[in-house]
Amino acid sequence: xxxxxxxxxxxxxxxxxxxxxxxxxxxxxxxxxxxxxxxxxxxxxxxxxxxxxxxxxxxxxxxxxxxxxxxxxxxxxxxxxxxxxxxxxxxxxxxxxxxxxxxxxxxxxxxxxxxxxxxxxxxxxxxxxxxxxxxxxxxxxxxxxxxxxxxxxxxxxxxxxxxxxxxxxxxxxxxxxxxxxxxxxxxxxxxxxxxxxxxxxxxxxxxxxxxxxxxxxxxxxxxxxxxxxxxxxxxxxxxxxxxxxxxxxxxxxxxxxxxxxxxxxxxxxxxxxxxxxxxxxxxxxxxxxxxxxxxxxxxxxxxxxxxxxxxxxxxxxxxxxxxxxxxxxxxxxxxxxxxxxxxxxxxxxxxxxxxxxxxxxxxxxxxxxxxxxxxxxxxxxxxxxxxxxxxxxxxxxxxxxxxxxxxxxxxxx
Numbered sequence: 001x002x003x004x005x006x007x008x009x010x011x012x013x014x015x016x017x018x019x020x021x022x023x024x025x026x027x028x029x030x031x032x033x034x035x036x037x038x039x040x041x042x043x044x045x046x047x048x049x050x051x052x053x054x055x056x057x058x059x060x061x062x063x064x065x066x067x068x069x070x071x072x073x074x075x076x077x078x079x080x081x082x083x084x085x086x087x088x089x090x091x092x093x094x095x096x097x098x099x100x101x102x103x104x105x106x107x108x109x110x111x112x113x114x115x116x117x118x119x120x121x122x123x124x125x126x127x128x129x130x131x132x133x134x135x136x137x138x139x140x141x142x143x144x145x146x147x148x149x150x151x152x153x154x155x156x157x158x159x160x161x162x163x164x165x166x167x168x169x170x171x172x173x174x175x176x177x178x179x180x181x182x183x184x185x186x187x188x189x190x191x192x193x194x195x196x197x198x199x200x201x202x203x204x205x206x207x208x209x210x211x212x213x214x215x216x217x218x219x220x221x222x223x224x225x226x227x228x229x230x231x232x233x234x235x236x237x238x239x240x241x242x243x244x245x246x247x248x249x250x251x252x253x254x255x256x257x258x259x260x261x262x263x264x265x266x267x268x269x270x271x272x273x274x275x276x277x278x279x280x281x282x283x284x285x286x287x288x289x290x291x292x293x294x295x296x297x298x299x300x301x302x303x304x305x306x307x308x309x310x311x312x313x314x315x316x317x318x319x320x321x322x323x324x325x326x327x328x329x330x331x332x333x334x335x336x337x338x339x340x341x342x343x344x345x346x347x348x349x350x351x352x353x354x355x356x357x358x359x360x361x362x363x364x365x366x367x368x369x370x371x372x373x374x375x376x377x378x379x380x381x382x383x384x385x386x387x388x389x390x391x392x393x394x395x396x397x398x399x400x401x402x403x404x405x406x407x408x409x410x411x412x413x
Contacts, residue, residue: 021047029349031057031109031411032070032077055348056412059335061359061378062090063397063406074394079108090340090407091164098161098174105166109411114200116172119159121204122196124149125243125250149194149207162193163339167221171240171249172198174205175216175228195219195228195238197249206243206250218341220280222287229278229289233260233322235315258320279336283343284329287315289322290336292358308388310356310381327383330354339407356381357391359406376406 021037021044028034034057038048061069066085067076078084084106089096094105094114103116163175177193192213196205215231219238226238234256241252277292291311313322328334331347336358346353360376375396381388397406 018043018047026055026348029058029346029351030070030073031060032073056344056410058344058346058349059342060409060411061395061406062087062095062409065397068409069392069395072392074392081111084108087407089161089164090337090409091166092340092342092410093412094166095409096161096164096339098164100159105164108409114166116200117198117202117204119161119176119205122149123204123206123248124209125206126209148211148213149209162216163219165219165221165226167226170199172200173219173221173226173238174198175219176205177213177216195251195254197240197251199248202248206248208251211251211254217278218280220282220287222280222282227257227280227287228254229280230260231276231278233278233289234258235260235289235322257317258315258322260322277338279341281334281336281341281343283332283334288325288328288334288343289313289315290334290341290356292336308358308379308381309386310383312356312383327354328356333357335408335410337408338405340410342408342410344410354383355391356383359408 025034025037025048028037034048038045058071061071062084063069063076064085064087066083066087067078068084069076084095086097087095088098091105093107093109095108097104097106098116098119100120101118103118105114105116106112158178159176160178161174161176165173167173174196175193176196193216194207194211194213195216196207198205216228217231219226219228221227226240228236228238230236235258236254237257238251239253239255240249242248243250275294277294279290279292281288281290289312291313293309293311295307295309312325312328314325316323328343331345331353332343333346333351333353334343334356335341336356338359357378357380360379375398377390377396378392379388380391
């Protein structure tokens with residue numbers, strides 16, 4: 001009788017060539033799938049990390065209660081080991097937790113934490129400033145009084161960080177003010193904000209006391225420079241220098257590089273209210289301004305319905321103007337959020353491009369009206385046919401009247 005041959009052990013997943021593993025990765029646009037792929041073995045984890053740097057996955061949708069959606073899936077999940085509820089913003093892959101006594105960033109992907117100064121610690125430049133000054137801007141003198149950081153500091157109400165950008169490992173910029181600027185008149189001082197600077201781990205923020213506070217809508221770090229856009233569509237470049245005494249970063253000058261065309265919020269006779277939001281996004285080497293116009297209709301019983309329209313403009317720095325464009329690219333999707341926005345290439349995943357994905361978690365007039373639906377959704381705007389649709393109808397979350405809103409989280413940073 002022939003002796004039975006011993007069975008050879010089944011092949012290990014790690015024996016699959018890495019080039020074949022990379023082909024599998026290219027078919028996985030969701031971060032959750034890539035995380036499962038990386039958990040198979042150390043070799044696949046290394047392949048996933050290398051591929052992630054070159055080909056970022058689709059962003060995650062972060063909800064105020066600490067849960068997440070990994071697009072395109074409609075199943076909620078939580079990151080282990082850290083309580084993410086209560087974040088107030090998003091900065092790329094970082095969740096922002098700004099508080100009066102402590103401020104920090106946490107990256108749930110790398111499980112890293114960066115400490116920032118608390119919002120209660122702001123160093124004025126120049127020190128011992130007094131509240132009298134004449135505003136000089138772009139060579140024009142303005143004798144009218146204006147809001148400065150000192151006025152913001154004295155206002156009743158809690159300081160609010162509306163935007164934070166980690167420009168480099170040694171530079172953090174933030175927009176900080178009081179109130180919700182998106183539903184207040186342009187001339188109202190509440191809602192004005194200032195640009196603050198610091199280094200991670202520093203004991204205080206730095207701000208120029210005499211700089212005019214504006215209704216800044218958004219900021220972006222573009223080609224090594226920081227830009228801020230105001231509600232009147234004026235685009236400013238923020239020149240940054242180093243404090244000779246402390247070595248801390250500071251705003252040395254704000255220069256207007258594009259003069260906008262202001263368009264004010266108004267109400268029509270049929271109780272329709274038009275609101276405007278502005279976003280700055282870098283896409284394919286260009287700096288874009290996205291005009292989001294939100295039309296609100298009061299149904300008469302206190303309930304509110306609304307619709308969205310979008311216009312996209314490219315910054316023409318040579319001629320100091322905004323130029324309207326009709327496409328963002330067949331392979332591009334703009335993910336818009338009040339806290340963080342990015343352009344993502346989707347063609348390699350077989351997904352349609354030339355779209356804008358945005359969140360219906362509205363700030364405008366939310367304290368005044370009752371929405372017709374308790375839930376809110378992710379929406380998409382098709383640049384080709386100007387149509388708004390629901391790309392993920394199964395993804396929804398409860399509306400909130402708090403300052404914490406849903407946001408896009410980008411794991412490639």
